[in-house]
Amino acid sequence: xxxxxxxxxxxxxxxxxxxxxxxxxxxxxxxxxxxxxxxxxxxxxxxxxxxxxxxxxxxxxxxxxxxxxxxxxxxxxxxxxxxxxxxxxxxxxxxxxxxxxxxxxxxxx
Amino acid sequence: xxxxxxxxxxxxxxxxxxxxxxxxxxxxxxxxxxxxxxxxxxxxxxxxxxxxxxxxxxxxxxxxxxxxxxxxxxxxxxxxxxxxxxxxxxxxxxxxxxxxxxxxxxxxxxxxxxxxxxxxxx
Numbered sequence: 001x002x003x004x005x006x007x008x009x010x011x012x013x014x015x016x017x018x019x020x021x022x023x024x025x026x027x028x029x030x031x032x033x034x035x036x037x038x039x040x041x042x043x044x045x046x047x048x049x050x051x052x053x054x055x056x057x058x059x060x061x062x063x064x065x066x067x068x069x070x071x072x073x074x075x076x077x078x079x080x081x082x083x084x085x086x087x088x089x090x091x092x093x094x095x096x097x098x099x100x101x102x103x104x105x106x107x108x109x
Numbered sequence: 110x111x112x113x114x115x116x117x118x119x120x121x122x123x124x125x126x127x128x129x130x131x132x133x134x135x136x137x138x139x140x141x142x143x144x145x146x147x148x149x150x151x152x153x154x155x156x157x158x159x160x161x162x163x164x165x166x167x168x169x170x171x172x173x174x175x176x177x178x179x180x181x182x183x184x185x186x187x188x189x190x191x192x193x194x195x196x197x198x199x200x201x202x203x204x205x206x207x208x209x210x211x212x213x214x215x216x217x218x219x220x221x222x223x224x225x226x227x228x229x230x231x
Contacts, residue, residue, distance in 0.1 A: 029214075030214055030215055031214050031215040033215060033216075033217035033218075035156075035218070042205060042221040042222065042223055042224050043156065043205075043218070043221060044221075045217060045218060045219050048210075048215065048217040048219070049212075049214070049215050049217065050214075054219065086155065086156055088156075088158075088217070088218070089215070090215075090216060095169065096169070096216070097158070097169060097171065097172070098146065098148075098158035098161065098171075098209075098216060099158060100148075100155060100156040100157065100158060101155070102155045103155040103156070
């Protein structure tokens with residue numbers, strides 16, 4: 001089982017706003033990072049550190065965190081946002097191991 | 110823009126050792142402060158962190174795989190490698206190599222290989 005917990009599936013109407021969450025004890029001490037993965041492709045980093053976006057990622061994708069929960073928000077969801085989203089961080093052991101959430105499948109209706 | 114490319118056998122027999130190499134192009138493995146990591150994904154499932162290596166050769170592994178995993182680096186060839194011993198069907202997955210940027214508060218994967226499917230079967 002993963003130390004980071006994500007809802008398996010979320011849906012959003014085209015143009016609406018959706019929040020994808022990631023929960024875990026380690027998030028009280030470490031930032032969450034977020035990846036978008038489309039079928040047959042490698043994951044792509046879309047948010048990292050303290051709510052930073054890599055170049056080329058649209059600003060309708062944003063991040064936030066509070067306590068043991070990190071969130072990825074997509075404002076005005078587009079059809080191309082339909083994908084699996086994974087959070088990752090360090091584990092809670094203090095040994096700086098990597099860990100991923102189980103992933104959230106986002107469907108844009 | 111650094112690029113990563115996995116290579117290695119796509120089919121491995123049970124109980125044998127899986128060996129993959131990740132070749133880095135567009136930049137030197139030795140430049141900058143990065144870790145070099147392996148991540149895998151069974152079909153239809155989520156991502157699993159396998160482990161990482163620093164340019165100095167320091168490694169850290171997923172405890173669930175630690176007894177079977179070795180990650181090494183060859184700076185002269187600008188590549189790093191994964192060996193996973195005593196494989197079973199449960200090790201069948203797409204294997205990704207990735208570059209990890211890090212500080213104390215976070216480690217994130219900003220460059221990924223395209224992934225390579227390894228099937229464990231007799």
